[in-house]
Amino acid sequence: MIKSLDPRITRAEINLENTIEPLRDLDQWETYEVFHQKKRGDQHMHVGIVHAPNAEMAFIFGKEQFGRRGLSVNIWVVKTRDVYVSDYEDSDIYDTVPEKNYREAGGYKVMDKINKFKKGF
Amino acid sequence: MYGNAYIDPNDKATAMTAGEDPKKLEEFEARIARGEKIEPMDWMPKEYRKQLVRMIEQHGHSEIIGALPEGTWITRAPGFRRKLALMAKVQDEVGHAQLLYSAAETLGKSREAMINDLITGKSKYSNVFNYPAFTWADACIIAWLIDAGAIINQVANAKGSYGPYCRALDRICTEESFHLKYGHDNVVTLATGTPKQREMVQAALTRWWPPIMHFFGPSDKISNHTEILMRWKVKMATNDDMRQQFLNMYVPKIWDLGLTLPDENLKKNAEGKWEYTEPDWEEFKRVINGGGPCNAERLAVRRNAEERGRWVREALNTTESKYIVPLA
Amino acid sequence: MNQNTTDAIKELLYKMADDLLIIGHRNSEWTGLGPILEEDISFSSMAQDKIGQAQALYVLLNELGEQEPDTVAFMRNANQFHNSQLVELPNGEYDFSLVRHFLFDHADQLRFEALANSSYEPLAKVARKVKGELKYHVFHGNTWFVKLGSANEESHNRMQAAFNEAWNYALGMFEPSKNEDLLIGEGIFEGEETLQEKWLANITPYIIKAGISIPSSETWKPVYGGRVGNHTNHLSPLVEEMSEVFRYDPTAEW
Numbered sequence: 001m002i003k004s005l006d007p008r009i010t011r012a013e014i015n016l017e018n019t020i021e022p023l024r025d026l027d028q029w030e031t032y033e034v035f036h037q038k039k040r041g042d043q044h045m046h047v048g049i050v051h052a053p054n055a056e057m058a059f060i061f062g063k064e065q066f067g068r069r070g071l072s073v074n075i076w077v078v079k080t081r082d083v084y085v086s087d088y089e090d091s092d093i094y095d096t097v098p099e100k101n102y103r104e105a106g107g108y109k110v111m112d113k114i115n116k117f118k119k120g121f
Numbered sequence: 122m123y124g125n126a127y128i129d130p131n132d133k134a135t136a137m138t139a140g141e142d143p144k145k146l147e148e149f150e151a152r153i154a155r156g157e158k159i160e161p162m163d164w165m166p167k168e169y170r171k172q173l174v175r176m177i178e179q180h181g182h183s184e185i186i187g188a189l190p191e192g193t194w195i196t197r198a199p200g201f202r203r204k205l206a207l208m209a210k211v212q213d214e215v216g217h218a219q220l221l222y223s224a225a226e227t228l229g230k231s232r233e234a235m236i237n238d239l240i241t242g243k244s245k246y247s248n249v250f251n252y253p254a255f256t257w258a259d260a261c262i263i264a265w266l267i268d269a270g271a272i273i274n275q276v277a278n279a280k281g282s283y284g285p286y287c288r289a290l291d292r293i294c295t296e297e298s299f300h301l302k303y304g305h306d307n308v309v310t311l312a313t314g315t316p317k318q319r320e321m322v323q324a325a326l327t328r329w330w331p332p333i334m335h336f337f338g339p340s341d342k343i344s345n346h347t348e349i350l351m352r353w354k355v356k357m358a359t360n361d362d363m364r365q366q367f368l369n370m371y372v373p374k375i376w377d378l379g380l381t382l383p384d385e386n387l388k389k390n391a392e393g394k395w396e397y398t399e400p401d402w403e404e405f406k407r408v409i410n411g412g413g414p415c416n417a418e419r420l421a422v423r424r425n426a427e428e429r430g431r432w433v434r435e436a437l438n439t440t441e442s443k444y445i446v447p448l449a
Numbered sequence: 450m451n452q453n454t455t456d457a458i459k460e461l462l463y464k465m466a467d468d469l470l471i472i473g474h475r476n477s478e479w480t481g482l483g484p485i486l487e488e489d490i491s492f493s494s495m496a497q498d499k500i501g502q503a504q505a506l507y508v509l510l511n512e513l514g515e516q517e518p519d520t521v522a523f524m525r526n527a528n529q530f531h532n533s534q535l536v537e538l539p540n541g542e543y544d545f546s547l548v549r550h551f552l553f554d555h556a557d558q559l560r561f562e563a564l565a566n567s568s569y570e571p572l573a574k575v576a577r578k579v580k581g582e583l584k585y586h587v588f589h590g591n592t593w594f595v596k597l598g599s600a601n602e603e604s605h606n607r608m609q610a611a612f613n614e615a616w617n618y619a620l621g622m623f624e625p626s627k628n629e630d631l632l633i634g635e636g637i638f639e640g641e642e643t644l645q646e647k648w649l650a651n652i653t654p655y656i657i658k659a660g661i662s663i664p665s666s667e668t669w670k671p672v673y674g675g676r677v678g679n680h681t682n683h684l685s686p687l688v689e690e691m692s693e694v695f696r697y698d699p700t701a702e703w
Contacts, residue, residue: 002418005253006193007690008478009418011539014425016417020240023233023427027434028485031226031447048289049223049447050487051232053437056592061487063585064494065216081445088163188481195477199695199703200519201504204477205497211480212493219486257694315701422482430484433543436597436604 031080032058034065036072044076052077137168137349153354158284161227161449172355173283174228175244181221182239182246186419188214190254191263199257206303210264213296220289226447227285240424248405249332251413258311258318258325265304266329269371270336272297273363282354285449305374312378326375327383334384334400337364368395454635457628458569459513460531461638464676465560466506467532468622470522471684472553473499474691475540484543491589495550498582505575512571523695527685533675535618537684544607545614547597551590551655552619556648558583563644568636591655598659605660612661620645620671 002014028051035044047066052058058077067075086093101107138146145164152159159165188211195211198204222232238244249267254260272294279290311322337360341347350356358366368387372395375382386398408416450458476496483489507518515521535553540546561583564576597604623645632638656663674680695703 002421004193004418004422005255006189007196008192008482009189009422012422012425012482014421016421018421018424018428020424020428022237022241023431025231025233026438026442026444027431028232028236029434029438030442030444031223033448046449048220048292048449050219051485052487053434053439053442054596057437057487057596060491060585060589060592064491065219065487068212068490068494080447081443083448085162085448088160185481185486192481194694195480196474196690197693199692199697200523201500201507203703205500205504208477208480208493208497208500212490212497215481215483215486215489215493219490222486257697310702315698317698318701426482426484429482429542432603432607433484433488433597436600 029053032062032077033080033083034058034062035076035078036062036066037074038071039073044074049080050077055079137346138166141166150352153282153352158287159282160284161446166353168349169353169355170228172350172353173286174225174230176355177221177225177228177283177286178230178235178238179245179247181218181225181235182244183250184214184218184221185239186246186250186423187267188218189419189422190250190252190415191260193254194257194260197257203307207260210300210303213300217289217293217296220292221286223447224283224285224289227449229446231444236427240420240427242411242420245409247336248409248413249336250419251408251415252329252332253415255328256321256325258308258321259329261304261307261311261322262325262329263304264300265308266333266371267336268297268300268304270333270363270367272301273366273370274337274358277357277363280354281357288449309378312380323380326380330383331400331404334364334397335402335405337361337367339402339405365395368397453628453631454637455513457626457631458572458637459510459515460626460628461632462506462510462513462572464531464533464626466503466510467530468536468553469499469503469506469557471530471532471687472536472549473497473503474687475536475538476546476550478540479543479546495582495586495589498579498586502575502579502582505578506572509571509575519695523692524699525688527680527688528678530680530684530688531676531678532680532684533618533622533624534672534681535615535622535675537675537681537687538615538618539683541611541614542607544597544604544611547590547593548608548611548615549619550586551594552615552652553622554583554586554590555652556619556622556644558587559644559647559651563639567638572637594661595655595659598656598661608659609661612656613664616664617670618672620669621673621675623648624671624673624676626676 002009002016004010030051031049032052032055033049034047036047037044047062050058050061050065052061055077059075062075062077063072066072146166149159149163149165149169159169191207191214192211195204195207198207222235225235226232235244239246249263254263275290275294275297279287279294281287281290308322311318340361341359347356347359369389372382372387372389384398386396388396390396407413411417473496476492476499480489480493480496483492503522504518507515507521510521511517516524535549538545538549561576561579564572565580567573567576594608598608599605623641625641626632629640629642633640653663
């Protein structure tokens with residue numbers, strides 16, 4: 001039995017030569033993605049993952065792992081496997097021809113017309 | 122809290138990029154050179170993945186094992202303020218392990234596999250945690266100086282190339298600043314306190330100095346291997362540079378308190394470099410390979426903790442559970 | 450405030466503060482050794498909350514003329530503690546720790562809820578401040594208790610055995626005080642009997658949901674004595690351990 005400097009360890013009566021079965025797959029449960037809202041009015045932001053056996057516990061864990069210093073007012077948790085993820089390899093899918101200024105504010109310049117019109121008075 | 126990752130000096134540089142698609146490798150290196158981060162689903166060289174898994178995993182192990190020497194004093198911390206702060210600090214270390222294992226998981230190694238490699242002794246963790254915390258003052262020295270060393274390392278690594286690791290480190294560094302302040306406050310309190318307290322903290326400092334000098338690891342062999350790791354922003358600073366930075370920041374603070382360090386050769390030379398007696402690297406190797414005063418206890422305690430928790434974890438496992446690699 | 454009222458308030462504060470300190474201390478023994486990292490963190494947070502709440506109550510005692518919180522917590526002997534015996538029992542395995550946490554925290558939440566309207570305003574103020582922490586503790590306790598009670602045969606059996614072991618000690622939390630009438634009469638606290646009734650009403654649905662059975666009421670034997678300083682032989686080593694460093698040099702600031 002380990003006689004430790006840590007009284008907690010000594011009390012646990014641990015055999016120094018203990019061997020255990022390796023942890024099996026899913027021993028640590030599956031993962032949930034955690035989203036926090038810092039304050040009302042903000043977007044929820046992804047902050048990380050927790051391993052949890054169900055959604056309530058994912059919330060219980062997510063609150064303390066990512067919000068224990070009081071930095072959130074609301075949490076979402078969602079199973080990792082339920083998130084559809086786009087591929088970085090396809091990042092050119094986000095490229096689009098730059099000539100679409102009809103949907104940008106900067107695509108509309110009316111002052112020229114107004115000034116020309118005013119000169120015509 | 123953290124110890125520097127132990128990189129095997131015998132790894133061969135030539136093997137690092139063997140068999141990789143040269144075009145993809147070029148794009149990958151260009152991305153890093155531009156200062157962009159690599160994300161989990163990106164193409165990456167096998168060796169990049171392997172080195173990162175090893176490094177992040179070791180870092181995670183160091184946190185969970187590091188919780189033990191300090192945890193030694195949780196039930197005995199003197200007074201409310203210290204008791205609460207130590208609990209919060211050790212809790213943070215457990216939290217850091219969680220963050221780091223999560224980052225390593227995104228590279229494809231499951232947490233179960235990492236824990237298995239820890240408890241069988243296959244993976245390493247920071248050598249310093251194989252030393253005992255004999256007194257309350259040892260826990261204070263750990264909290265100040267080991268965490269100080271950790272911050273130097275982690276701040277450097279936070280500028281690395283792998284996105285999930287950097288994000289975990291950003292969060293960790295914020296918490297570490299509390300640890301450092303807490304540790305310094307404790308050491309100052311002891312050093313400026315009663316004669317018994319002063320004696321305690323001096324003894325602890327003397328005991329911890331050799332492991333602290335070991336903390337950043339031996340001088341890096343300047344090999345192609347190291348160069349590639351630095352080009353890939355896996356390794357961000359040399360061990361000697363980090364050690365110099367540490368000595369420069371903390372030796373004056375230690376001397377300010379009138380405490381002494383057990384190395385008569387320790388001094389800053391005319392060029393502003395710290396000189397010191399070369400640490401005993403044979404001892405370092407002996408401890409890393411299992412011969413330290415606490416190696417066996419640390420692993421036995423982890424095995425015991427995993428075993429005692431197994432029924433809890435198994436009971437809540439549902440048949441429809443399915444593991445997939447976390448996203449970020 | 451007359452002396453009798455002050456004494457009654459002190460007695461109430463001592464038993465609450467000692468309960469919180471000792472259970473917080475016990476629960477902190479799991480830090481770094483919990484069943485899974487995430488739960489380790491959650492359990493440690495709650496242990497910190499408990500010890501923080503204890504400290505807030507020792508501050509109130511200090512304002513009523515008792516010594517500094519650190520002195521009160523770290524310099525008394527076991528027989529000067531007023532905690533219920535439930536909280537001083539060793540942690541055992543996670544089953545017992547969780548069952549105790551579930552039973553204790555329901556009582557704790559109800560006690561503070563009642564005290565939020567206490568005529569003794571300093572205590573009412575503390576009670577209102579800790580409301581959110583307790584809500585989390587109870588939600589955590591309920592979730593774990595119900596899930597493990599009903600998960601598989603091993604977890605059910607373990608939780609039932611732990612429940613049986615804890616039950617009479619849990620009833621001991623409601624040990625009546627000699628000051629019940631005064632506290633109730635002056636609107637300071639609703640009294641242990643009322644508290645126990647509410648507690649039973651609150652925990653029962655979760656116990657049923659967990660598939661755990663409550664021992665039949667004729668077998669109940671509340672373990673009293675803690676409130677007047679009678680303790681199991683587990684408390685003395687706990688207190689010695691807790692104060693080891695503090696007592697190493699009592700003249701020092703730590």
